[in-house]
Amino acid sequence: xxxxxxxxxxxxxxxxxxxxxxxxxxxxxxxxxxxxxxxxxxxxxxxxxxxxxxxxxxxxxxxxxxxxxxxxxxxxxxxxxxxxxxxxxxxxxxxxxxxxxxxxxxxxxxxxxxxxxxxxxxxxxxxxxxxxxxxxxxxxxxxxxxxxxxxxxxxxxxxxxxxxxxxxxxxxxxxxxxxxxxxxxxxxxxxxxxxxxxxxxxxxxxxxxxxxxxxxxxxxxxxxxxxxxxxxxxxxxxxxxxxxxxxxxxxxxxxxxxxxxxxxxxxxxxxxxxxxxxxxxx
Amino acid sequence: xxxxxxxxxxxxxxxxxxxxxxxxxxxxxxxxxxxxxxxxxxxxxxxxxxxxxxxxxxxxxxxxxxxxxxxxxxxxxxxxxxxxxxxxxxxxxxxxxxxxxxxxxxxxxxxxxxxxxxxxxxxxxxxxxxxxxxxxxxxxxxxxxxxxxxxxxxxxxxxxxxxxxxxxxxxxxxxxxxxxxxxxxxxxxxxxxxxxxxxxxxxxxxxxxxxxxxxxxxxxxxxxxxxxxxxxxxxxxxxxxxxxxxxxxxxxxxxxxxxxxxxxxxxxxxxxxxxxxxxxxx
Numbered sequence: 001x002x003x004x005x006x007x008x009x010x011x012x013x014x015x016x017x018x019x020x021x022x023x024x025x026x027x028x029x030x031x032x033x034x035x036x037x038x039x040x041x042x043x044x045x046x047x048x049x050x051x052x053x054x055x056x057x058x059x060x061x062x063x064x065x066x067x068x069x070x071x072x073x074x075x076x077x078x079x080x081x082x083x084x085x086x087x088x089x090x091x092x093x094x095x096x097x098x099x100x101x102x103x104x105x106x107x108x109x110x111x112x113x114x115x116x117x118x119x120x121x122x123x124x125x126x127x128x129x130x131x132x133x134x135x136x137x138x139x140x141x142x143x144x145x146x147x148x149x150x151x152x153x154x155x156x157x158x159x160x161x162x163x164x165x166x167x168x169x170x171x172x173x174x175x176x177x178x179x180x181x182x183x184x185x186x187x188x189x190x191x192x193x194x195x196x197x198x199x200x201x202x203x204x205x206x207x208x209x210x211x212x213x214x215x216x217x218x219x220x221x222x223x224x225x226x227x228x229x230x231x232x233x234x235x236x237x238x239x240x241x242x243x244x245x246x247x248x249x250x251x252x253x254x255x256x257x258x259x260x261x262x263x264x265x266x267x268x269x270x271x272x273x274x275x276x277x278x279x280x281x282x
Numbered sequence: 283x284x285x286x287x288x289x290x291x292x293x294x295x296x297x298x299x300x301x302x303x304x305x306x307x308x309x310x311x312x313x314x315x316x317x318x319x320x321x322x323x324x325x326x327x328x329x330x331x332x333x334x335x336x337x338x339x340x341x342x343x344x345x346x347x348x349x350x351x352x353x354x355x356x357x358x359x360x361x362x363x364x365x366x367x368x369x370x371x372x373x374x375x376x377x378x379x380x381x382x383x384x385x386x387x388x389x390x391x392x393x394x395x396x397x398x399x400x401x402x403x404x405x406x407x408x409x410x411x412x413x414x415x416x417x418x419x420x421x422x423x424x425x426x427x428x429x430x431x432x433x434x435x436x437x438x439x440x441x442x443x444x445x446x447x448x449x450x451x452x453x454x455x456x457x458x459x460x461x462x463x464x465x466x467x468x469x470x471x472x473x474x475x476x477x478x479x480x481x482x483x484x485x486x487x488x489x490x491x492x493x494x495x496x497x498x499x500x501x502x503x504x505x506x507x508x509x510x511x512x513x514x515x516x517x518x519x520x521x522x523x524x525x526x527x528x529x530x531x532x533x534x535x536x537x538x539x540x541x542x543x544x545x546x547x548x549x550x551x552x553x554x555x556x557x558x559x560x561x562x563x564x
Contacts, residue, residue, distance in 0.1 A: 184482075186492060194549055195534050198530055208453065212467070213467040216471045222553060224551055232543065235539070239535060245477060249528065256524070257517070264506070267476055
């Protein structure tokens with residue numbers, strides 16, 4: 001396995017990948033939009049080198065690449081530079097939706113250049129390489145999303161990245177399974193948190209807030225550019241999950257309105273039972 | 283101020299009150315349903331003494347009382363034993379709804395016995411005096427809910443309890459303000475968490491869960507007896523808050539379905555701005 005890797009995009013996740021992979025002995029180079037990010041990352045020994053120019057000379061000197069940018073930029077960047085890669089290159093990514101990127105990229109790339117999707121389920125409400133910290137992966141899930149076009153070598157490469165970054169769980173899902181899972185666990189919860197904050201002016205209530213409201217709205221501090229892309233690129237699945245939640249919430253509202261105590265208690269018991277599966281293992 | 287206090291109900295909250303007040307020099311007695319709870323609390327120096335029998339002799343030997351039981355039991359217990367209190371007694375409580383208990387109790391009590399409502403906004407997903415721990419109050423809010431029937435002495439007593447237990451914030455709200463606040467911040471969030479768990483079988487997803495789903499559903503492990511009482515005793519206000527959230531969530535669902543990117547980003551920006559008021563102060 002090559003011990004040289006190119007990371008495209010030096011934000012929080014790209015920077016944290018660089019930091020973790022460099023610690024494991026990789027020679028890490030980066031392409032970033034801002035020279036500031038490159039300078040900071042070199043100075044803090046997060047990368048070995050990098051540049052803002054995208055040149056064929058640089059890109060073709062790597063056979064392992066991680067692209068860590070927003071989904072639409074991922075698509076347009078690869079469209080523009082796909083011919084810069086040398087034969088035998090394996091590329092992976094970090095984006096939070098898969099069907100809309102994986103199939104398009106696999107169709108677009110020249111033969112001999114392989115794309116394998118991956119999703120590190122980690123993040124913070126802060127941005128930029130200045131906040132990079134590979135510790136964010138330690139307790140997190142990492143999902144590889146191969147299609148029937150992927151080779152065992154590429155799948156192993158993606159899994160190896162997850163292992164080197166010390167993710168807690170490394171799983172394999174199809175792009176479709178991934179997108180359904182993420183629509184429910186992540187996108188729906190962000191929609192709920194946003195709606196809780198926008199449904200009425202509640203800022204005067206902050207002094208009374210207990211942990212429950214604070215927990216439910218932690219993710220209401222949301223990067224609108226990234227998340228609007230993620231929502232719309234997974235629109236059909238997300239809207240289906242939102243409708244499922246809406247129906248159930250309306251149902252509970254009616255049970256409360258009709259004072260149907262036993263049915264309310266049944267819901268609460270089912271909720272408590274299911275929630276027990278999600279308790280963190282010590 | 284009397285340094286002797288009677289606590290009725292030795293659950294998590296009653297036990298934690300006892301523990302905190304005893305540390306501050308109070309002589310603490312308890313009435314509990316189970317002799318086990320009394321024995322445990324005496325053995326662990328949480329109370330100075332206690333009994334399961336409710337006798338006039340015991341009750342009338344205190345002029346300061348905290349009743350720490352579910353709201354319906356609070357009402358029926360006081361209905362049954364209201365004539366046991368001596369003149370000059372001040373009684374406070376810990377329940378999470380106020381209009382339905384405060385006014386009824388104030389109407390019910392004999393003259394010379396005063397009730398002042400209070401709500402310690404603290405709790406855990408564990409029960410019983412065995413889990414009592416006065417540390418749960420340290421970072422929490424405490425709300426006193428006087429009516430125009432309350433004396434300054436009673437309000438001061440309720441505030442003093444909050445101060446002795448070292449709550450972070452002690453506030454005064456009317457019962458109506460309290461119930462509107464709690465419907466939004468606490469009851470609505472519990473309805474959301476329950477609906478997230480009951481809308482479909484999601485237990486197979488636990489291995490992919492990131493922090494957001496886990497945070498949003500922590501409170502989905504819910505005591506169905508207590509919470510169904512709290513919901514129904516605040517029904518009109520809660521249903522109004524549920525409808526407000528429902529409308530906004532449907533609105534966001536339609537914006538996503540119509541791919542109205544700018545409106546979605548506006549919602550996310552408003553959400554992020556409002557959320558910043560709820561960040562924990564260091």
